[in-house]
Amino acid sequence: MGHERATLADVARRAGLSKTAASMVLNGREGTRLSAEAHQRVFAAAEELGYRPNVAARSLRTRKTATIAFVSDIVATTRFAGGLIRGALDAARERDHVLLITETQGDATFERYAIEAILDRQVDGVIYAAMATRRLAVPPAILGGSVVLLNATSPESLPCVLPDDEGAGAMVAETLLAHGHRDRIALIGRNRPKERDPEISLAADARLRGIRATLAAAGVSLLAEGFCPEWLPEHGYAAMRTLLDRPTRPTAVICMNDRLAFGAYQALGEAGLTIPDDLSVISFDDDPIAAWLRPGLSTAALPHEQMGRRAVEVLLDGGAGGASFVPMPLRRRRSVAAPAG
Amino acid sequence: MGHERATLADVARRAGLSKTAASMVLNGREGTRLSAEAHQRVFAAAEELGYRPNVAARSLRTRKTATIAFVSDIVATTRFAGGLIRGALDAARERDHVLLITETQGDATFERYAIEAILDRQVDGVIYAAMATRRLAVPPAILGGSVVLLNATSPESLPCVLPDDEGAGAMVAETLLAHGHRDRIALIGRNRPKERDPEISLAADARLRGIRATLAAAGVSLLAEGFCPEWLPEHGYAAMRTLLDRPTRPTAVICMNDRLAFGAYQALGEAGLTIPDDLSVISFDDDPIAAWLRPGLSTAALPHEQMGRRAVEVLLDGGAGGASFVPMPLRRRRSVAAPAG
DNA sequence: CCACGTCGCTAAACTGATTTAGCAGAGCAT
DNA sequence: ATGCTCTGCTAAATCAGTTTAGCGACGTGG
Known part of the structure; x- marks a missing residue:
């Protein structure tokens, strides 16, 4: 980006309308009474200026960040994590969200730190993942927002995604x-x-x-x-x-x-x-x-990818409340045959 | 969080000072002439209210987000990625930064999408990682900010981190x-x-x-x-x-x-x-x-972890301009001995 | 006694979006 | 002519910080 980014005000000016109008058009608000011509002018202006909204400004007002926190005890480092993250990444992208990754390493201090970083950034949801299927103590601070457990269960009976x-x-x-x-x-x-x-x-x-x-x-x-x-x-x-x-x-x-x-x-x-x-x-x-x-x-x-994916789906699309089991497909190779004799 | 988060205004009010004063004290600004007592009152108020700054509001003004984008072609999914991410995560945490993870999967559309998401969020820097050491075409859009290549080199002679x-x-x-x-x-x-x-x-x-x-x-x-x-x-x-x-x-x-x-x-x-x-x-x-x-x-x-760590260091602490080689330690096990007879 | 500088602090502008409240004009009925 | 609603749009407040410009009190030198 050589030059400055265009702001909503720039778009509005170019379209000969107010910021309000531009905002409403670009957000596709229903029930607004802006004319078809106004819509066109705004879209054209935004296109010409290559307008992209400033996420910080938007989330300051809306308290939504289009960001999901992926907190794991120690997952991100293991081979098992790769698939979980990749699946979550894909599903998040499809929903125009982005992933913030954190690792607690099972350390209480790091966990507190991670939670604070997450709260500070007002993420829209948290995926709390464990390296191996187990029962997890979810820090109460994040229970305020929406949480999905990945490869773990908890006493709080939060929604969770598990392999079958x-x-x-x-x-x-x-x-x-x-x-x-x-x-x-x-x-x-x-x-x-x-x-x-x-x-x-x-x-x-x-x-x-x-x-x-x-x-x-x-x-x-x-x-x-x-x-x-x-x-x-x-x-x-x-x-x-x-x-x-x-x-x-x-x-x-x-x-x-x-x-x-x-x-x-x-x-x-x-x-x-x-x-x-x-x-x-x-x-x-x-x-x-x-x-x-x-x-x-x-x-x-x-099914790591599927599980990561499902976690995002449950979080964003509000799936079922309880546990969501992802089937484990059998990979048939050559190590099984009929018994000898 | 049951109740609302305290804002800077709350802290200022409790300390009996202005937002300006509170902001300056909490940011440890040099050259300000606020009294020692004012400092104490602000710190005490912030502590009592459990004040944490709102990152969105801050970055709206400062254009800093304390966020690093970790973009990889296909890394995040592989075993090799784990260590890179973990090292980056650790180094980022030490510097009060957080990691935003994205994967392009080598797909141009995904890459464009990832870059846009990154620019929208005004990350402070980008780590562009490749799965296996190779020459990489860095999208020009991110060349405006600071970029470090991880496990890759590029024709633009950007700073890069490589295994030795x-x-x-x-x-x-x-x-x-x-x-x-x-x-x-x-x-x-x-x-x-x-x-x-x-x-x-x-x-x-x-x-x-x-x-x-x-x-x-x-x-x-x-x-x-x-x-x-x-x-x-x-x-x-x-x-x-x-x-x-x-x-x-x-x-x-x-x-x-x-x-x-x-x-x-x-x-x-x-x-x-x-x-x-x-x-x-x-x-x-x-x-x-x-x-x-x-x-x-x-x-x-x-040395995946070391490499991820080094990438963050170069990005944030502004290391050397050229290539940074991380030594590969030899793990001595039992597969080497003197030749027979 | 006045001009001037320093000290300790604050009001207000500013960042870039969303959202609320409401204005001007047209159309219609009374 | 008056009051009413509906249409199409906008001004201004708001979010929570940072930053700029500057104010009043005090001390000092001439």
Whole structure:
């Protein structure tokens, strides 16, 4: 921009009308009695001057900023965040809004700071996101405005957007059943009650619920449940090894996420077993690594983009009050086959 | 916030002073002749009322918004973006600024839209980020304000922040030399000239430059250069296999990034070779997967957080005019050892 | 005693939009 | 001629700050 920006007053002057008229025309106000000719003159003037309203001035008066705050505990930095943000960004753009991003890093001071920055800027709404599905304490200061929780729930029963982990669990179990697996399906990644990480337990519980219910409906129950303190490859590796030491080897293994599955792949590789011929593996998340593994890992994808998108929709279009579940589509790759023999 | 926010006028009234006085005190203006007592009264009043200035009103007058736009072609969605954003977020917070995030997705319409949104909001500066180091066409509209390129360069010779790929190349080569590797060092991931992907070629060239220069200084040259159309695991896998088919097997392999290295690991695993006993592997990026591989992959880390941070620093603190290189630290894990026998 | 400078502070303008209140003129009925 | 409504438009207030210009009191030197 070399020269100054045109203001509403410039537009009005050029159109030979008042600022009031120009404002009303440009905002498409109903019920105004301005002539068709006045409309045309204003539009023409605005066009010629390349007029764009000054957001600060407008929001000073209207208290609307066309801005959404995206507050996350620690999301923005993780791989999982990317999709959430991208989806939110897309949906926001479609509604002429913009995203202000903040991270609390789980630190109370940073959180307070972030909330203040948000309140100072009078954002139109807040998306409060958590890195992993969990229960969140929402700072009361932002409860005044509209808030949507993303990948989290809260005691305040605010609207929230969650992945349909239970449905995904059902689908995963269904898939194994459909391939003919029955009594020798094992699971890797259940948390020991004492070690339950609040950050993953909600997702874990829901997935497990879906799995168990579906298997039970087919008269099947899990052969074994490998416990893992966390969901990292090394834990999947260890769990897989102990699983292989058992007298009856499973025909299929459900991993609670792709990192565990990666560890399981490593253990199977070392044991000289082939996926899916000797053993099928299926998992959750659709981490990029799932596509890179050999063979590709079948997994129920966390629909990050859809979730980010939905959060904005609920916030701006005023969706349902309660929880909004986004389906987790199954990515079918080569890691699942019929059991040997 | 149950009740209304206090305004400057409220503070002034409570302090028994004018808005002017309150404004000057709170902004710490030098050269004003307000008494020490006046200062105290204003501070006390502001404190008691929990006063926070209205950003819209302030920026209407000052044309400063304490907001930085983070525009990326496609960054925000990728894993690489996370660190950039997080670093920028931290540095921005330290300077009482906030980040407005936008994505162009490489689409001209989206880009125009993003630029307009940014100009409308009168951001104080723009960080223009690219997903992979490359040359970028900066839209002229934002050249009026201050711009910093992140992970990209441009013909306009704007200030930019880049990873020190050449230094990393040198360090990687140095590391192999230090372990005793000499004439049997191979490379995976060079691009064929025709297939050069503009998105990665800059980084690739710099890394290669560093590698070659360091080896040359030791009187060594690369045993072989495995070409790869892209930098994905499958290409690393293929390149490693053809490398193993050669008469003289390398003692060490440099992969141009961790995904290629992952593919190389897979090929080595299938060939029954052990890392690092039979062959050392070293790489670039420090993708999360590098830590998950068995053995852990030694790799020169892309310092995303530092880069994001530096971008904000250059933008706000007015750093050097030219390019600012951020060192890539080597993450030493277990994939490098002395050559066998 | 007056001119002048300094001190401590304030009134009012200003930023660029939205919104309220209301004005002038035309048309119509009485 | 008067009162009424309706039409098409505008003046001015408002949002919450920052900034400019300047006012009254006091001290001082001539």
